[in-house]
Amino acid sequence: MTPLTLYNSLTRAAEAFVPIDPTNVRVYSCGPTVYHYAHIGNLRAYVFTDTLARVLRWKGYPLTHVINITDVGHLTSDADAGDDKMEAAAKASGQDIWAIAKHYTDAFKDNLSALNIADPTRFPLATDHVPGMIAFGEAIAADHCYRLADGLYFDTTTVPDYGRLARSRDDVGESRIDEVAGKRHPADFAIWRTSKPGENRQMEWDSPWGRGAPGWHLECSVMSRQYLGDRFDIHTGGIDHREIHHPNEIAQNQAMSGTPDTGAQLWMHNNFLVDRTGKMSKSSGEFLRLQALIDRGFHPLSYRLMCLQAHYRSELEFSWENLSAAFVRLTRFVILVEKARSRTVDEIKDDDLFEARLKEIDDALSDDLNTPRALAVVNAVLSDSKFPQARFEEMLQVFDDTLGLSLATLSRADLRVTPASSTISEIEIERRLDDRDQARATRDFARSDAIRDELAAAGVEVMDGDPLRWDWRIEL
Ligand SMILES: Nc1ncnc2c1ncn2[C@@H]1O[C@H](COP(=O)(O)OP(=O)(O)OP(=O)(O)O)[C@@H](O)[C@H]1O
Numbered sequence: 263m264t265p266l267t268l269y270n271s272l273t274r275a276a277e278a279f280v281p282i283d284p285t286n287v288r289v290y291s292c293g294p295t296v297y298h299y300a301h302i303g304n305l306r307a308y309v310f311t312d313t314l315a316r317v318l319r320w321k322g323y324p325l326t327h328v329i330n331i332t333d334v335g336h337l338t339s340d341a342d343a344g345d346d347k348m349e350a351a352a353k354a355s356g357q358d359i360w361a362i363a364k365h366y367t368d369a370f371k372d373n374l375s376a377l378n379i380a381d382p383t384r385f386p387l388a389t390d391h392v393p394g395m396i397a398f399g400e401a402i403a404a405d406h407c408y409r410l411a412d413g414l415y416f417d418t419t420t421v422p423d424y425g426r427l428a429r430s431r432d433d434v435g436e437s438r439i440d441e442v443a444g445k446r447h448p449a450d451f452a453i454w455r456t457s458k459p460g461e462n463r464q465m466e467w468d469s470p471w472g473r474g475a476p477g478w479h480l481e482c483s484v485m486s487r488q489y490l491g492d493r494f495d496i497h498t499g500g501i502d503h504r505e506i507h508h509p510n511e512i513a514q515n516q517a518m519s520g521t522p523d524t525g526a527q528l529w530m531h532n533n534f535l536v537d538r539t540g541k542m543s544k545s546s547g548e549f550l551r552l553q554a555l556i557d558r559g560f561h562p563l564s565y566r567l568m569c570l571q572a573h574y575r576s577e578l579e580f581s582w583e584n585l586s587a588a589f590v591r592l593t594r595f596v597i598l599v600e601k602a603r604s605r606t607v608d609e610i611k612d613d614d615l616f617e618a619r620l621k622e623i624d625d626a627l628s629d630d631l632n633t634p635r636a637l638a639v640v641n642a643v644l645s646d647s648k649f650p651q652a653r654f655e656e657m658l659q660v661f662d663d664t665l666g667l668s669l670a671t672l673s674r675a676d677l678r679v680t681p682a683s684s685t686i687s688e689i690e691i692e693r694r695l696d697d698r699d700q701a702r703a704t705r706d707f708a709r710s711d712a713i714r715d716e717l718a719a720a721g722v723e724v725m726d727g728d729p730l731r732w733d734w735r736i737e738l
Pocket residue numbers: 292293294295296301302303304305306307498499500501502503532533534535536541542543544545546
């Protein structure tokens with residue numbers, strides 16, 4: 263196989279991937295903050311981690327993958343300002359915070375399965391790890407932290423080379439972080455936030471620094487260390503985390519283990535999904551959930567394909583046109599698979615062609631997960647009538663293992679998602695199509711055209727010659 267090369271945000275360079283322990287590759291991905299539904303931008307981050315996980319497994323590495331659930335501690339500003347997003351959502355809705363966390367965690371997991379994102383080995387909840395966070399805080403407090411009225415703060419000057427992941431010293435400078443009154447340095451951050459008098463939090467715990475809640479950055483240091491050890495292979499997250507959250511995690515790990523060689527060896531960050539107004543974000547009012555795409559009649563895997571059509575380090579613009587194009591491409595793939603399977607099996611095993619295509623897809627994915635190039639190989643194989651039939655299913659399995667598009671099992675009927683706005687039921691469509699077939703059989707073309715027009719008015723485009731007989735038209 264081709265050696266795997268991955269882009270490391272720490273060095274800002276592509277590097278050969280050398281696992282710490284090839285019998286157990288360990289990956290940690292920052293999980294969602296479950297105060298609201300995930301938007302499709304958040305989901306892009308998990309399509310990326312899933313692609314990474316799939317490629318590692320395909321290359322034969324047994325994998326331990328952790329995606330945490332942030333159900334406490336993430337403030338409305340990534341600097342230490344504002345309210346806890348979870349508490350704010352509970353206050354605004356008047357609901358129990360634990361019920362909110364459970365509802366959005368379940369919804370997130372549903373989104374992952376709709377997108378064929380394989381479950382990680384674990385989904386640890388931050389709220390299940392508070393004692394571990396307090397113990398971590400106690401271990402580093404004396405040498406690295408100081409108390410303020412509202413909590414325990416990390417002094418970022420106590421570890422060498424703070425902020426190297428963000429390149430903050432040469433870039434924008436650490437003054438980028440909002441100040442909390444009394445902080446020694448602008449970039450210092452909360453390890454523990456003590457509840458203010460009368461704050462009335464639904465989630466709070468006793469600690470040596472008073473009753474309160476852990477800092478968001480601490481959560482990921484504690485959970486990654488607990489499940490993956492002091493040193494592990496890869497840490498992933500969105501590009502926003504490269505600036506504050508991950509540098510702070512690195513600083514905590516350094517404080518804990520006393521050496522810079524701790525935590526993840528390789529940091530990988532996906533770029534944003536944007537729309538015309540900028541980065542898609544939960545906190546900025548309107549955003550698109552996966553369900554909104556399904557409601558418009560798009561199979562969720564068309565969104566996965568749309569993500570894979572861009573390299574994970576490039577910005578990707580969402581538009582209904584782009585999604586439609588991905589949907590059309592996915593449908594085309596499915597039709598080409600059907601066609602290929604209906605060809606007569608030739609007995610000649612053209613192993614050279616198989617091996618050549620296999621190498622192409624391996625080369626593409628090994629080149630920092632170049633999924634657009636891998637998809638070009640899918641195109642080439644599916645549209646090549648000379649591709650050895652005897653090895654077609656094997657090739658399809660490679661595509662599904664690495665890209666997760668379910669090409670071996672997806673049918674055209676699966677792709678037919680009824681838009682929520684549809685005014686006509688499937689049974690009714692079938693009945694009208696039977697009427698139309700009858701009209702055509704008796705050469706009553708006026709009647710058959712009238713039925714087609716009626717169906718078109720209801721958003722159903724009849725495709726003659728299509729064995730499924732009809733297809734939904736997506737209204738743009
Ligand atoms: N528009 C986006 N495109 C790609 N990844 C994103 C986008 N927005 C957030 N992410 C990533 O999604 C993951 C989950 O983020 P999280 O649930 O904490 O979002 P959030 O900070 O609460 O919401 P938001 O930033 O949308 O207000 C993180 O890795 C984050 O970097």
